[in-house]
Amino acid sequence: MNEITGQLSAKGLRLAFVVSRFNSIFTEQLLKGARDAALRHGAEEADLTAVRVPGANEIPLAAAKLARSGRVDAVIALGAVIDGATDHAMLINTSVARALAQIGLETGVPVLNGIVCAHNLDQAIERSGSKAGNKGFDTVVAAIEAVNVLRQL
Numbered sequence: 231m232n233e234i235t236g237q238l239s240a241k242g243l244r245l246a247f248v249v250s251r252f253n254s255i256f257t258e259q260l261l262k263g264a265r266d267a268a269l270r271h272g273a274e275e276a277d278l279t280a281v282r283v284p285g286a287n288e289i290p291l292a293a294a295k296l297a298r299s300g301r302v303d304a305v306i307a308l309g310a311v312i313d314g315a316t317d318h319a320m321l322i323n324t325s326v327a328r329a330l331a332q333i334g335l336e337t338g339v340p341v342l343n344g345i346v347c348a349h350n351l352d353q354a355i356e357r358s359g360s361k362a363g364n365k366g367f368d369t370v371v372a373a374i375e376a377v378n379v380l381r382q383l
Contacts, residue, residue, distance in 0.1 A: 234382045236375035241272035243377055245279070245370065246302040248292045250309035252285035256346060256358040260308040263364030264344065267371050286311050286322050286345055290329035297339040304373040305333075308366050309345040310354050323347045340376040344369030 247264050250257050261280060268278055279302070281292050286309035293305045307330055313319045327343055334341035344365050348354040356362035 234379060236377070236379035236382075238371065238374055239272050239378065240268050240370075240374045242277070243268075243273055243303045243374065244277045244301060245273060245373065246296045246305045247278070247280045247366075248289045248296065248305060248307050249280055249282055250284070250286045250289060250345075251282055253310035253312065253354070256310035256354050257308055259359040260310070260344060260346065260364065260366030263359055263366035263368075264306055264308060264370045267367040268374075271371070271374055285309070286326050289345070290326055290333060293330060293341050294333045294337075297333050297337040297341055302339065303377045304340040304342065306342050306344050306366075306369050306373050308369070310358065311345060311347055312351065312354050313349045319347070338380070340373055340380065342369045342373045342376070 245268055249261050283289055283292050289307045293307055296302050296305050311319045311322050330341045330343050346354055346357045346365050357365045
């Protein structure tokens with residue numbers, strides 16, 4: 231049986247991070263984790279691009295433009311959406327997740343969802359660099375593997 235697996239080498243990869251400014255106390259930590267993962271796996275600082283957008287809802291449009299540009303190998307979405315008293319967070323999380331998946335399917339460029347979807351502040355803190363790890367770091371590792379798998383197909 232032939233088996234294709236992705237290597238965890240970011241050497242030569244051009245990665246773009248689309249980062250929500252809303253809830254920046256969390257998104258800045260996600261970006262730090264994402265940058266750290268990329269550099270630890272061999273990416274060069276010059277091959278990393280951070281694009282700031284107002285909120286999570288604006289991430290897909292910037293991600294689509296980047297994915298279609300031919301200038302990046304993967305796009306990583308970073309944001310933090312925390313539940314409130316209404317269904318607003320659920321609506322944002324659902325629509326953004328669907329849009330990001332669709333962009334990847336349409337462009338063939340991995341577009342990974344590193345948006346923290348939390349029920350409360352404690353969960354957001356945990357997923358942005360404390361005891362539950364850093365979703366930005368984890369998402370970049372997945373992006374590196376995805377790019378390397380797709381290059382073999």
